[in-house]
Amino acid sequence: xxxxVSMTLFLPLLGALLVMASRNASARVVxxxxxxxxxxxxxxxxWIWLRGVQPGAFSQVEQVDWMPTIGAAYRxxxxxxxxxxxxxxxxxxxxxxxFSAKVKDRPHAYVILMLMLETASIGAFASLxxxxxxxxxxxxxxxxxxxxxxWGYEDRQRAALMFFIYTLLGSLPLLLAILGxxxxxxxxxxxxxxxxxxxxxxxxxxxLALVAMLFTFAVKTPVFPFHTWLPxxxxxxxxxxxxxxxxxxxxFGTYGLVRFALEMTPAAFRDAAVVxxxxxxxxxxxGAFAALAQTDLKRLIAYTxxxxxxxxxxxxxxxxxxxxxxxxxxALDGAVLQMVSHGLVTGALFFLVGMLQDRAHTREMDSxxxxxxxxxxxxxSFVLAAFASLGLPGLAHFPAEFQIFLAxxxxxxxxxxxxxxxxxTAGLYLRAIGKVFFGAPREQWATMPDLNLREVLVLAxxxxxxxxxxxxxxxxxxxxxxxxxxxxx
Amino acid sequence: MTGMSQMSHDLSYLxxxxxxxxxxxxxxxxxxxxxxRAALAFAIVGLLLAACLTLPLLGVDTSVFGGTFxxxxxxxxxxxxxxPSTVLxxxxxxxxxxxxDREGAVYSLLxxxxxxxxxxxxxxxxxxxxxxxxxxxLGAFALVAYPRNDAATEAAxxxxxxxxxxxxxxxxxxxxxxxxxxxxxxxDLAHLDKAPLAAAxxxxxxxxxxxxxxxxxxxxxxxPDAYEGAPIAVAAYLSVVPKIxxxxxxxQVVRDLPSTTGWPLVVAFVAVLTMSWGYLAALVxxxxxxxxxxxxxxxxxxxxxxxxxxxxSPLAQSSLVVFAAAYxxxxxxxxxxxxxxxxxxxxxxxxxRTTPVAxxxxxxFLISLVGIPPLAGFVGKFLLFGAAIDAHxxxxxxxxxxxxxxxxxxxxxxIVPMFRSGGDEGEGNVIPPRGNAPLIIAVWVxxxxxxxxxGFAGQLILATVARA
Numbered sequence: 033x034x035x036x037v038s039m040t041l042f043l044p045l046l047g048a049l050l051v052m053a054s055r056n057a058s059a060r061v062v063x064x065x066x067x068x069x070x071x072x073x074x075x076x077x078x079w080i081w082l083r084g085v086q087p088g089a090f091s092q093v094e095q096v097d098w099m100p101t102i103g104a105a106y107r108x109x110x111x112x113x114x115x116x117x118x119x120x121x122x123x124x125x126x127x128x129x130x131f132s133a134k135v136k137d138r139p140h141a142y143v144i145l146m147l148m149l150e151t152a153s154i155g156a157f158a159s160l161x162x163x164x165x166x167x168x169x170x171x172x173x174x175x176x177x178x179x180x181x182x183w184g185y186e187d188r189q190r191a192a193l194m195f196f197i198y199t200l201l202g203s204l205p206l207l208l209a210i211l212g213x214x215x216x217x218x219x220x221x222x223x224x225x226x227x228x229x230x231x232x233x234x235x236x237x238x239x240l241a242l243v244a245m246l247f248t249f250a251v252k253t254p255v256f257p258f259h260t261w262l263p264x265x266x267x268x269x270x271x272x273x274x275x276x277x278x279x280x281x282x283x284f285g286t287y288g289l290v291r292f293a294l295e296m297t298p299a300a301f302r303d304a305a306v307v308x309x310x311x312x313x314x315x316x317x318x319g320a321f322a323a324l325a326q327t328d329l330k331r332l333i334a335y336t337x338x339x340x341x342x343x344x345x346x347x348x349x350x351x352x353x354x355x356x357x358x359x360x361x362x363a364l365d366g367a368v369l370q371m372v373s374h375g376l377v378t379g380a381l382f383f384l385v386g387m388l389q390d391r392a393h394t395r396e397m398d399s400x401x402x403x404x405x406x407x408x409x410x411x412x413s414f415v416l417a418a419f420a421s422l423g424l425p426g427l428a429h430f431p432a433e434f435q436i437f438l439a440x441x442x443x444x445x446x447x448x449x450x451x452x453x454x455x456x457t458a459g460l461y462l463r464a465i466g467k468v469f470f471g472a473p474r475e476q477w478a479t480m481p482d483l484n485l486r487e488v489l490v491l492a493x494x495x496x497x498x499x500x501x502x503x504x505x506x507x508x509x510x511x512x513x514x515x516x517x518x519x520x521x
Numbered sequence: 522m523t524g525m526s527q528m529s530h531d532l533s534y535l536x537x538x539x540x541x542x543x544x545x546x547x548x549x550x551x552x553x554x555x556x557x558r559a560a561l562a563f564a565i566v567g568l569l570l571a572a573c574l575t576l577p578l579l580g581v582d583t584s585v586f587g588g589t590f591x592x593x594x595x596x597x598x599x600x601x602x603x604x605p606s607t608v609l610x611x612x613x614x615x616x617x618x619x620x621x622d623r624e625g626a627v628y629s630l631l632x633x634x635x636x637x638x639x640x641x642x643x644x645x646x647x648x649x650x651x652x653x654x655x656x657x658x659l660g661a662f663a664l665v666a667y668p669r670n671d672a673a674t675e676a677a678x679x680x681x682x683x684x685x686x687x688x689x690x691x692x693x694x695x696x697x698x699x700x701x702x703x704x705x706x707x708x709d710l711a712h713l714d715k716a717p718l719a720a721a722x723x724x725x726x727x728x729x730x731x732x733x734x735x736x737x738x739x740x741x742x743x744x745p746d747a748y749e750g751a752p753i754a755v756a757a758y759l760s761v762v763p764k765i766x767x768x769x770x771x772x773q774v775v776r777d778l779p780s781t782t783g784w785p786l787v788v789a790f791v792a793v794l795t796m797s798w799g800y801l802a803a804l805v806x807x808x809x810x811x812x813x814x815x816x817x818x819x820x821x822x823x824x825x826x827x828x829x830x831x832x833x834s835p836l837a838q839s840s841l842v843v844f845a846a847a848y849x850x851x852x853x854x855x856x857x858x859x860x861x862x863x864x865x866x867x868x869x870x871x872x873x874r875t876t877p878v879a880x881x882x883x884x885x886f887l888i889s890l891v892g893i894p895p896l897a898g899f900v901g902k903f904l905l906f907g908a909a910i911d912a913h914x915x916x917x918x919x920x921x922x923x924x925x926x927x928x929x930x931x932x933x934x935x936i937v938p939m940f941r942s943g944g945d946e947g948e949g950n951v952i953p954p955r956g957n958a959p960l961i962i963a964v965w966v967x968x969x970x971x972x973x974x975x976g977f978a979g980q981l982i983l984a985t986v987a988r989a
Binding site (some may be wrong): 100163167171187204208215 | 980
């Protein structure tokens with residue numbers, strides 16, 4: 033059998049080496065390498081998808097010794113929770129490369145960093161070894177730092193610094209937890225499958241490890257009050273960086289919450305689930321209300337990410353509280369699908385804001401008006417993505433949030449107050465659409481060009497997938513459910 | 522066994538050390554003949570030969586001369602790390618001091634100082650500790666003073682006064698241990714649990730003496746001044762070779778020291794002080810050499826996480842060895858780049874744009890110093906953290922982790938300007954003349970390969986430590 037997971041994982045790195053080797057190549061060639069590599073990576077991810085997953089275990093596992101003396105190995109594989117995220121990552125990166133083909137400022141370094149980021153992102157989702165996971169987790173952080181610092185907007189240095197220090201501070205507790213789990217396992221190993229099958233820590237040690245992990249993933253997700261880096265980083269990051277940051281890297285937090293916190297310290301997680309639930313509810317509401325107060329479109333979308341990720345937290349916490357396996361599976365199905373939907377929808381929204389900024393050099397809602405008249409394609413794409421983001425039935429977020437709320441209703445009805453968030457996001461998106469795309473057209477934007485072919489190529493797949501997930505979520509959910517229905521803890 | 526055959530048996534284990542001495546002596550002779558290039562070649566060949574002949578000793582665990590000198594994991598790996606590090610330092614010295622007066626003497630002094638560090642790393646007897654500190658210090662004073670300008674002379678004087686005082690304190694304290702145990706063998710320190718006062722006095726004294734050598738706070742004050750006054754190549758050398766020797770010596774001491782003396786807690790406090798002080802001070806430096814000096818102080822504090830776990834965790838030795846190798850590579854690499862770029866932070870402005878490969882290499886060294894995977898520094902620190910947690914020093918690991926975040930702020934002070942597009946740097950911006958010296962490039966390329974390679978191939982070291 034071909035080691036297709038590893039091939040997919042390291043293809044981008046290979047592309048990065050190729051770009052490094054061709055130092056005199058023109059920007060066109062370099063971007064061509066980026067697009068071709070990520071297209072092949074997507075093909076690899078689709079291949080993994082077609083091979084599918086087995087219930088109750090990790091599939092397509094590939095393993096090579098790394099540091100056998102301390103029980104660390106290169107172990108990768110997928111299950112129903114990680115596989116959709118791998119596919120999402122491959123899709124978003126390909127579209128990001130197509131979108132970025134216009135970047136003329138140091139294209140070599142840009143493409144190399146993005147390809148490194150792609151390997152790191154897929155690696156984080158596919159790792160079955162905690163040490164390996166941590167390596168990919170941190171490499172993604174470094175690449176994103178240079179991405180923001182090198183290609184961001186006006187205040188990029190400060191934003192990049194804040195992002196780097198904040199998330200490093202956030203990720204180091206995870207290292208502590210990993211060491212704790214490692215020293216607790218007997219014989220010592222970093223094999224995540226062993227940790228999941230036989231949680232190595234109990235009692236106070238497990239709770240401390242859980243708290244450390246929650247801190248890490250709360251910063252990454254981000255959960256109120258650990259979210260303060262997000263608006264700053266998003267506003268200053270280049271559009272492509274924002275897409276990857278929101279579409280892929282925020283999922284490290286929620287994925288880690290399920291994979292590490294829930295699966296490796298299940299008992300402690302159950303004990304703390306109510307607290308986690310409260311954080312999730314509060315974070316979702318806070319994100320919605322904070323978004324309501326924004327006039328900068330990018331900040332607005334950044335805060336709705338806090339809101340959407342809050343629903344994921346709610347879903348995972350409800351899954352831990354649920355006594356019936358069926359309800360637990362529904363909650364987790366919803367949480368995982370929500371991660372995928374958020375990647376698609378928020379990815380599209382950040383692309384759209386980037387396109388708007390390229391044209392108008394501003395993101396202030398108030399400086400626009402009636403844009404639908406001048407740029408109908410861009411306008412209607414934004415309207416569709418915004419409707420998806422506010423949870424309209426038939427679009428990607430609806431089936432995910434519906435399942436989360438359904439499980440919440442069965443387990444902890446009080447927490448349903450979180451639905452208020454949907455009302456608020458509906459309001460704020462309608463306000464944004466009204467201000468930017470409807471109303472009296474402004475003369476100054478009369479010459480604004482509509483979407484070009486490259487931009488259509490970027491948006492069309494995302495919007496099509498948004499509808500596909502919304503109308504017929506089962507093609508994703510079947511894979512997710514195969515794993516979540518078989519979880520034992 | 523007769524005395525004679527015992528002697529030859531012992532000496533057979535000491536072939537590497539003997540060769541280092543011969544290399545130092547031969548280099549000195551060639552310097553007297555005014556053949557600096559031959560002296561350099563002789564030193565390099567000698568040190569590399571010694572390193573090669575150390576390889577068969579991997580996995581050996583014995584001692585010679587009645588237990589006074591140990592041939593164990595630490596001392597063998599000290600040779601395998603410090604000898605190549607000295608060779609790299611020799612190349613840096615050549616790049617910086619070629620053609621200067623008495624260039625060959627520097628090569629010779631480096632060999633003798635390294636010999637001192639090796640004596641420290643294998644010391645099994647209190648007298649060997651004293652001998653090692655003296656041997657590695659005497660040469661170091663002369664190395665620092667070599668430029669013969671005011672800064673260097675002042676630096677060497679501070680260094681010397683500091684060394685004299687801390688050295689005397691150490692000898693004074695060691696007499697208490699000798700008095701309490703009736704022996705200078707470190708292996709007999711196990712009897713100290715019956716003499717708590719003597720144990721405490723000796724412990725403080727040894728930490729003072731070795732702490733000066735390893736630049737642990739609060740015995741580190743000499744280091745920034747000495748590094749700044751000395752040639753950069755010598756600073757690079759001092760920040761790696763004698764420091765690792767002293768750290769390993771501390772590991773040899775505490776190996777047999779009963780934990781009832783409270784040494785783990787004392788070492789842990791020194792670690793907290795060293796890490797925090799080093800990075801906080803580094804945060805306000807504008808001279809890159811001083812910044813790296815404070816960084817190397819802080820890094821010494823990380824080593825102590827492995828020391829506190831000696832005897833408690835099987836990870837202790839591997840973590841010390843892996844981090845020593847990682848530290849040697851990344852620190853020598855960073856100093857090599859500084860040597861090629863300049864001593865001030867301004868010199869680094871836009872450096873990654875004018876010389877991109879060197880810029881990326883420097884970024885890798887600094888990020889590895891922070892401890893970010895998948896680089897060597899991460900593997901080392903990760904093992905150190907594991908060892909400390911295993912020895913129930915989780916709080917110390919938390920402090921170390923917080924300091925790692927602080928360290929990121931420190932090293933970003935170099936990284937951020939490197940990638941800045943210098944608006945004011947026009948055609949007139951002069952690239953330092955030695956920036957492209959092939960020797961310097963060779964050094965950082967080798968260091969880069971180790972820094973990146975060790976991140977993936979840590980098993981190479983771990984396997985030998987586990988066997989021992």
